[in-house]
Amino acid sequence: MIGSPSDASRCVLIVDDNPIYRRGLRCMLRRAPGITHVEECNSAADVESLVWRLQPSVVLLDRRLLHTDSLHLLVRIRAASPAARIFLLSSEDDPDMRREAFAAGADGYITKDIPDDVLLSLVAG
Amino acid sequence: MFLRRLFHFTAVLLLVWGAIILLRTSQHIGRTYGGFIVIHDLSMEPPFYVGYFPWRTIRSSPFFLQAFDHLLSIHGAPPERYPAIYAAARPGDPIEYRVERNGKTLTIVEPAHIFSADIFFIIFGMHYLLLLIVLLTGYVLSRPPCPPYRRVLSLFSLLPAIAMIHSLWAMDSFDGPPTTSSYWFGLLSAPVPGLGGAMVLHSLLLYLWPRSTLLRRAWVAALLYVPPLVLGALIRVVIELGPQGRVAFVALLQTIFIYGTLCLGATPLLALYRYPLLRRSQPTVVQKGARAMLIALGVLLVALVVFWWVPFMLSGGPLIPYEILIAMGITYPLGLIYAIFHSNLLSQAERKAQEAEALRRTREQMLHHIADRIHDRVLPELQGARMLIEALPLANSEAMQQERLMAVTTLQGLVREMRAILDTTKPINWSQHSLTEVFAWLVQRMQALHPHVPVHLAVDHGKVDPSPQVKEAIYHVALAALNNALTHAQAHTIWLRLRSERNGIWLEVEDDGVGFDLASIDSFASDRRHMGLESMRFHAAEVGGDLTIESHLGKGTLVRLHVFNEFESGTTYSI
Numbered sequence: 001m002i003g004s005p006s007d008a009s010r011c012v013l014i015v016d017d018n019p020i021y022r023r024g025l026r027c028m029l030r031r032a033p034g035i036t037h038v039e040e041c042n043s044a045a046d047v048e049s050l051v052w053r054l055q056p057s058v059v060l061l062d063r064r065l066l067h068t069d070s071l072h073l074l075v076r077i078r079a080a081s082p083a084a085r086i087f088l089l090s091s092e093d094d095p096d097m098r099r100e101a102f103a104a105g106a107d108g109y110i111t112k113d114i115p116d117d118v119l120l121s122l123v124a125g
Numbered sequence: 126m127f128l129r130r131l132f133h134f135t136a137v138l139l140l141v142w143g144a145i146i147l148l149r150t151s152q153h154i155g156r157t158y159g160g161f162i163v164i165h166d167l168s169m170e171p172p173f174y175v176g177y178f179p180w181r182t183i184r185s186s187p188f189f190l191q192a193f194d195h196l197l198s199i200h201g202a203p204p205e206r207y208p209a210i211y212a213a214a215r216p217g218d219p220i221e222y223r224v225e226r227n228g229k230t231l232t233i234v235e236p237a238h239i240f241s242a243d244i245f246f247i248i249f250g251m252h253y254l255l256l257l258i259v260l261l262t263g264y265v266l267s268r269p270p271c272p273p274y275r276r277v278l279s280l281f282s283l284l285p286a287i288a289m290i291h292s293l294w295a296m297d298s299f300d301g302p303p304t305t306s307s308y309w310f311g312l313l314s315a316p317v318p319g320l321g322g323a324m325v326l327h328s329l330l331l332y333l334w335p336r337s338t339l340l341r342r343a344w345v346a347a348l349l350y351v352p353p354l355v356l357g358a359l360i361r362v363v364i365e366l367g368p369q370g371r372v373a374f375v376a377l378l379q380t381i382f383i384y385g386t387l388c389l390g391a392t393p394l395l396a397l398y399r400y401p402l403l404r405r406s407q408p409t410v411v412q413k414g415a416r417a418m419l420i421a422l423g424v425l426l427v428a429l430v431v432f433w434w435v436p437f438m439l440s441g442g443p444l445i446p447y448e449i450l451i452a453m454g455i456t457y458p459l460g461l462i463y464a465i466f467h468s469n470l471l472s473q474a475e476r477k478a479q480e481a482e483a484l485r486r487t488r489e490q491m492l493h494h495i496a497d498r499i500h501d502r503v504l505p506e507l508q509g510a511r512m513l514i515e516a517l518p519l520a521n522s523e524a525m526q527q528e529r530l531m532a533v534t535t536l537q538g539l540v541r542e543m544r545a546i547l548d549t550t551k552p553i554n555w556s557q558h559s560l561t562e563v564f565a566w567l568v569q570r571m572q573a574l575h576p577h578v579p580v581h582l583a584v585d586h587g588k589v590d591p592s593p594q595v596k597e598a599i600y601h602v603a604l605a606a607l608n609n610a611l612t613h614a615q616a617h618t619i620w621l622r623l624r625s626e627r628n629g630i631w632l633e634v635e636d637d638g639v640g641f642d643l644a645s646i647d648s649f650a651s652d653r654r655h656m657g658l659e660s661m662r663f664h665a666a667e668v669g670g671d672l673t674i675e676s677h678l679g680k681g682t683l684v685r686l687h688v689f690n691e692f693e694s695g696t697t698y699s700i
Contacts, residue, residue: 016505018501018502018505018506018509020505020506020509020510020513021505021506021508021509022509023509023513024508024509024510024511024512024513024516025509025512027512027513027515027516028512028515028516030516031516064500064501090500091499091500091501091504091505091547092500092547092551093544093570094551095562095566112504112505112508113504113508113540113541113543113544116512116515
């Protein structure tokens, strides 16, 4: 789960507690051009240390992590890696949640049923 | 608490007062009660009406005693027997007498009605019984837990009780000095039938629209109570006209009765209309409402005959206005009691509303639970599984490639289906979002799921503030209609229109799809595939809306919903 710091500038970190979705997303991102490294994390406890270590360019953070306030976690990730682009992942397409995400400092709000090409273009920046 | 104490205090006071009057009346059983006499002054043309006089006045007036003495002397009765003749005067004894006084000729042209105290004791007894029933009804209505409209209604029941006590008081003390309360008795009693009906209707309105503004409440109260009060005041005026005003008196009396009966009849009609859960179809409302009105009218008529016509016919002689007012004071509470008990429709409405609210909460909790499960597990895992399959190394076999593609397509379809379910079950905080905002979001979602079918949204802003319940109902009807159009209609274009007018909110969902045969769909109403139609009808009925669905094979479908405005919030803003 711990990746190499040398890949940091082209690294994507997925933070999601659903293993199948996390695994599927990782597989999809790995095949994408321009992304050299994809890391997974399933709990909030490991996120900060991972971010410090990897300094990922993109963080895909689940909006509804178990026992965790994702927005609070987002602020902590932002503090640990100011340059990272942080996207909130959610199954819900809710305008209120979008507003909250942007207010907390997210760079984007992505629904989990978004088409792959749209997701990749967002991650590529 | 204050209203309840006020009711209890007043009720006890009235009961004690009524009991004292009843006891006093019982002392006169077997004796002549009194009489009324009409005098015309023939020195003036046309003849001038002087007034009605109760027996106590006649007996205390030397002038009238002189007149009666003269009458008796004409009939040959010796003077020493006059007191005995007065005491033995029978009901309906005709008395006609002309006398010269101060240069004027006074003629007694109508019989003096002599009443026995017995019949008045019976009437007083029934009166007191009705008083007990009315106050008991008010007490039952005021028992906690009771909503505000019941507290008001319990206080309303005091008015006929006060009128009854007042009428007892006015009829009492015939051996004492003439009471001056008969004038106020007339004023107080005349509007009671109309006021009673208006009270019941008003209490229902307070219940149906508990959050109406003070100004609107005052306006509605004025509209309801002014007509009977004006008619009652007019009755008092025509009473002063005496026999000349009898036609006008009867017409006014009938008008007040009809007004009260219409109000009583409107009560169940309104309850049925406002709470569609009490009915199953529109004709039932009319039938039940008409039946309620007929029953109210029948009860009033029976009460009139039993408590008014029979006793006074037995007492002999035609009726005079005070007698009719007395009878009204006795009769009307019956109608009011009927109306109050008949208004158990209100209780039914309350119960149905509570059941509907409990059902709604349960449904909402279930939907939350389902939505959470879909959000947390189903949708991400379907999406994850699809991405995993797509990430698998390409197979050499064409057949395997086809199967892989089929699996991916199926999973993509399932994800879309889950998204549609989430949109359908999504709870919306209607106090924070307008219909316009939610409809824009809904159209955006639908377009994302079905990009090949354009959905045109047209919202006409108005100054209406629908309640959250109305907003939710409109939203669900629109959602079901859109889902039907996008899923089954094979439509090329869909139009979603929402406009607000003075008489309510109109929703239209129209498509140019294949249409359907509404009759054949209705014949399979229990089929779960037609839950969209059932859902639309259910949500429309929940807010008393009118839903029409027009569809013809090959000519598209038009779903139209009209929800009347509610008299609710004082603030207004757009939909």
